[in-house]
Amino acid sequence: MARIPPPSHFWPRTREGRIAVGAFVVLFALCMPPFTHTVWDRPDAWIGGWPSFLVVLFLIYSALVGVLVWTLRKGV
Amino acid sequence: MEAWVVATSLIFLYLLATIVLGVVANKRMTVDMEDFLLYGRKAGFIVLYLTVVATFHSAFAFLGSGGFFYTHGIGFWAAGTWTLLVGAITYVLGPRIWALGKAFGYITPADMLADFYESEAVRVVVAIVSVVFTILYIQVQAQGLGYIINVASGDRISFELGTLILLVVAAAYLMAGGLRAVYWTDVIQGVWMYVAVWVGAMYLAYELFGGPLELWRQVQAQRPDLLGLPGPRGFFTPGMWIGMTITLSFGIIFQPHMMIRYYTAVDARTLKILGATTPIYLMTLYIPAALVGLGGAVAMPGLDIPDQIFPELLFAHAPPVLTGVILAGATAAAMSTLDSILHANMTVLTRDVYQRYIAPDRDQAHYVLIGRLLVGALLVVGYVLSVRTFDFLVVLVTLSGAGALQLMPAIVSCLFPGPRTLTRAGVLAGLFAGLVTLYVTLVVVAHPLGMHGGIWSLIVNTVVAIAVSAGTPGPSDATLERIHGEVERQVYGP
Numbered sequence: 001m002a003r004i005p006p007p008s009h010f011w012p013r014t015r016e017g018r019i020a021v022g023a024f025v026v027l028f029a030l031c032m033p034p035f036t037h038t039v040w041d042r043p044d045a046w047i048g049g050w051p052s053f054l055v056v057l058f059l060i061y062s063a064l065v066g067v068l069v070w071t072l073r074k075g076v
Numbered sequence: 077m078e079a080w081v082v083a084t085s086l087i088f089l090y091l092l093a094t095i096v097l098g099v100v101a102n103k104r105m106t107v108d109m110e111d112f113l114l115y116g117r118k119a120g121f122i123v124l125y126l127t128v129v130a131t132f133h134s135a136f137a138f139l140g141s142g143g144f145f146y147t148h149g150i151g152f153w154a155a156g157t158w159t160l161l162v163g164a165i166t167y168v169l170g171p172r173i174w175a176l177g178k179a180f181g182y183i184t185p186a187d188m189l190a191d192f193y194e195s196e197a198v199r200v201v202v203a204i205v206s207v208v209f210t211i212l213y214i215q216v217q218a219q220g221l222g223y224i225i226n227v228a229s230g231d232r233i234s235f236e237l238g239t240l241i242l243l244v245v246a247a248a249y250l251m252a253g254g255l256r257a258v259y260w261t262d263v264i265q266g267v268w269m270y271v272a273v274w275v276g277a278m279y280l281a282y283e284l285f286g287g288p289l290e291l292w293r294q295v296q297a298q299r300p301d302l303l304g305l306p307g308p309r310g311f312f313t314p315g316m317w318i319g320m321t322i323t324l325s326f327g328i329i330f331q332p333h334m335m336i337r338y339y340t341a342v343d344a345r346t347l348k349i350l351g352a353t354t355p356i357y358l359m360t361l362y363i364p365a366a367l368v369g370l371g372g373a374v375a376m377p378g379l380d381i382p383d384q385i386f387p388e389l390l391f392a393h394a395p396p397v398l399t400g401v402i403l404a405g406a407t408a409a410a411m412s413t414l415d416s417i418l419h420a421n422m423t424v425l426t427r428d429v430y431q432r433y434i435a436p437d438r439d440q441a442h443y444v445l446i447g448r449l450l451v452g453a454l455l456v457v458g459y460v461l462s463v464r465t466f467d468f469l470v471v472l473v474t475l476s477g478a479g480a481l482q483l484m485p486a487i488v489s490c491l492f493p494g495p496r497t498l499t500r501a502g503v504l505a506g507l508f509a510g511l512v513t514l515y516v517t518l519v520v521v522a523h524p525l526g527m528h529g530g531i532w533s534l535i536v537n538t539v540v541a542i543a544v545s546a547g548t549p550g551p552s553d554a555t556l557e558r559i560h561g562e563v564e565r566q567v568y569g570p
Contacts, residue, residue, distance in 0.1 A: 005556065006564040009492040013568070024164060031157050032321070033314030036305065043296075043304035049289035051303055053150055054366065061156040061359050068163055068352040 012076075020071040024064060031060045079396035080230035086400035087228055087407050090268075091245045094261045094411070098249025101257035108440040112254035112447060113183055113423045119259060119340045121349055126266035127259045127416070128337055128350060129357045132162065132328065134213075134413035135220025138269060138406045141362055143382035145369025149302035151312030153366060154320060159358035161325035167351025171344035172491040173335060175566035176559060185335045185483065186428045192490040192559050194551055195500035201507055202483060203428040206332040209479030210417050211457065213331070217414035218243055218462035221407060227387045228403045236463045242407065243462075246415040247455040250422075251448040255340065258415045265408035270361060272405025276390060276398070277364030283393050284375045291371045298374050319528015327481035327530060333413075333420035344566060418458070422450045478518065478530035482510040485534075485541045493560035502545030510537025 012018045029035070036057075045052035110116055119127070144152040173188070182188045185206060190199030222239030229238070249257045278288075285291040295302060306312040328334055341347050372385040376392070379385055387406070390399040426447045435442070485506055489498040498506075513536040517529030524532065551559075 005495065006493045006560060008494040009563070009567065010494055028157070028160070031160075033317055036154070036317060037314055041305045043300055046292070050292060051150060053303070053305075054153055054363075057153055057156055058363075061160055061355070064160045065163070065352070065355050065359075068167060068355070071167070072348055072352040 014076065016071070016074040017076045020067060020074070020076050023067045027060055027064050027067065031057050031064075077396065078230075079391060079399055080228065080232065082396035083228040083400035083403050084225070084233070086397075086404045087225060090404040090407060091242070093264065094245060094249050095252075097260045097264070098252040098257040101249070101253025101260055105253055105256060107444055109183065109427075109443050109447075111256070112444045113419075113427070114336070115255045115259055115340045117178065117340055118342045119337075119346075120342050121346050123259050123263055124337065124341055124346060125350055125354065125357075127262035127412075128166075128334070129354055130262040130266035130269065130408070130412035131333060131337070131416040132159075132354075132358060132413075133269065133361055133409055135217050135224070135406070135410035137361055137365070138273065138409040139220055139223070139383045139386060141365040142369040142372065142386045143384070145302075145366050146373050146379070146382040146385045147369075148307040148309060148311040149304070150366065150370065151305050151307045151317070152369070153362065154312065154317050155324075155362045156359045157317075157321040158323075158325040159362075160355045161321065162329060162358060163351045163353070163355035165325060165329050165351070166338075166354060167348055169329070169487075169491055170338045170341070170347035170351055171566055172563050173338040174341050174344050174347055175562055176491075177339035179562050180559075182339060183336070183427045184424050185330070185332055185487075186424065189483075189486050189490060189503075192551055192555060193486070193498075193500040193503055194555055195504075198486070198500055198503055199428055199432070201504060202486075203424050205479060205482060205507065205511075206424050207421050210331050210333065210421055211454075211461065212479075213417050214414060214421075214454070214458035215461040217410045217417065218458050220410040221414065222462065223383075224387070224403055224406045224410065227384065227391070228400070239462045240459055242411060243414070243455050243459055246411050247418060247451050250415050250418055251451050254444075254447075255419055258419050259340075261415065262412045265412035266357075269405045269409040269412070270357065272402040272408075273361055273364045276386065276394070276402040276405075277367045279394055279398060280389050281367050281371060284371060284389075288367060291367060291374075294374045295370050299370070302370055302373055313526040315525065315527035315531070316523065319523070319531045322534070323478050323481055323528060323530035326484050327478055330483045330487060331417075331420070331480040332424055333416040336420055336423060414458075418451055418454050421454050422447050425450050478514055478528075478533065479511070481530050481534055482507050482514065482537055485538045490559065491563060493556075493563055496545070497550050497556065498541050499545040499548045499550040501548040502541040502543075505544040506537040506541025509540040510534065513537070 012021050040053050040056050042052050047055040105111055176182060176188055186199045186202040189202050218239050221242035222235040225233050225238030226235045281288045281291050285294055301308040368386050372389055376389060390402055426443055430446050431443055485498060486503040510533045514529055514533035517524055517532040523529050
């Protein structure tokens with residue numbers, strides 16, 4: 001009898017898993033080109049005296065850490 | 077007391093502390109391969125956290141990143157993307173690798189891939205890729221170490237002698253205590269390097285500019301070209317941004333010294349916590365590096381070797397004790413990576429070559445002895461490679477990472493059950509095609525069309541692996557059931 005493989009692991013099976021992957025992918029896309037080289041590339045813009053490029057990406061990176069911690073808490 | 081005396085003394089005190097830890101680790105060691113090579117598979121969260129971050133961040137993070145900000149500007153804040161990806165990869169892949177290692181006794185990455193693809197050829201090729209590309213990394217760290225001690229001593233200890241001293245110390249505590257000694261020293265090194273970078277950068281920001289805000293104002297006034305993309309030399313193109321993100325995350329995680337760490341965890345949840353939290357340490361270490369590099373471009377322009385900006389600023393503007401403490405932190409950054417790579421290469425050569433093909437039926441003590449002898453041999457190879465050339469640190473790191481990146485299709489297919497898997501012929505053909513492409517796109521025509529060579533090689537590797545796998549036999553049903561079944565149980569329960 002042919003072996004029945006387990007369902008694919010490339011797509012999350014739970015709602016929390018799909019939320020976690022979706023949030024991570026969207027946020028990660030925001031810190032990649034073209035956003036970095038167009039929207040965030042503002043050498044004259046400042047936030048609290050720091051370069052906006054540094055601050056905006058720091059906030060996105062922090063949000064990504066938040067997604068990972070949320071995923072951990074949900075047991076995904 | 078002169079600055080160089082204080083700096084050099086502190087570094088040697090630090091080295092002494094690592095040797096003492098190695099001796100203590102030796103007393104706790106039991107003579108078997110799992111204990112010597114894998115810390116007995118019982119590393120808890122704190123030890124594992126600090127060894128992973130200390131190993132990931134090397135001489136490059138301490139010296140090269142400041143140099144990169146100095147030369148190419150704020151675009152190096154891309155570093156955050158690969159540190160975040162390292163966390164996510166650890167979260168997703170770490171528990172799978174751990175579960176397979178525990179269930180089937182794997183010690184090296186080649187153990188896992190050879191078992192899954194049922195191929196000794198896969199074992200040999202993976203072992204070769206593992207060793208060849210991480211030896212480059214030994215060169216990078218050893219050069220960083222030699223450079224640090226050369227600078228700290230005010231050129232009184234030559235680069236060559238400094239490299240030799242630090243290689244010998246790392247090899248000594250590794251031989252004495254195995255991976256336990258590496259982990260324990262990494263705990264100190266991980267804390268020390270983080271504190272050192274932050275304290276040094278903030279001290280310099282206040283000493284030179286009166287604080288970070290004025291530092292940024294000066295950068296804007298004097299070097300506005302450093303605040304935009306792609307940077308003054310046009311380095312940070314979209315293709316390079318993406319390429320460095322992939323290469324310095326997957327490419328480093330798939331190096332044996334990082335993958336072996338997953339086998340050593342006490343349980344899978346520890347690895348998940350690790351994945352969720354390591355980016356905090358890894359990413360925030362680049363903030364002080366930005367202050368040093370960009371502030372340094374204003375305060376000390378025109379350096380011939382940009383990697384020198386941090387120690388040069390310290391020697392010029394910081395008190396000797398602080399300079400010594402921080403340079404000892406830089407030593408810690410380089411040594412924590414170097415000892416891990418020496419350990420990983422020793423593990424691969426002992427397990428995948430010696431035990432497998434030369435002397436398969438010897439007792440555990442024999443393999444531990446061989447491991448120690450191999451560390452001595454690697455020390456010699458690392459030293460010779462190190463004193464031959466001196467180049468920009470990040471380029472070598474990127475080359476190293478891009479090599480291990482070629483293992484990605486094989487590892488993903490092994491760890492992710494799906495409707496189709498790669499085959500041994502597909503994996504081998506993909507690796508060969510990927511490595512050839514890597515050579516062409518890094519050496520012959522560097523980064524064609526502005527896209528990092530690592531990405532070109534990964535694309536070619538994946539396409540070839542899938543194409544060849546479509547027409548060749550894959551792993552047997554029994555192997556798929558055993559290995560993918562274990563992954564299924566680990567991720568989704570029995």
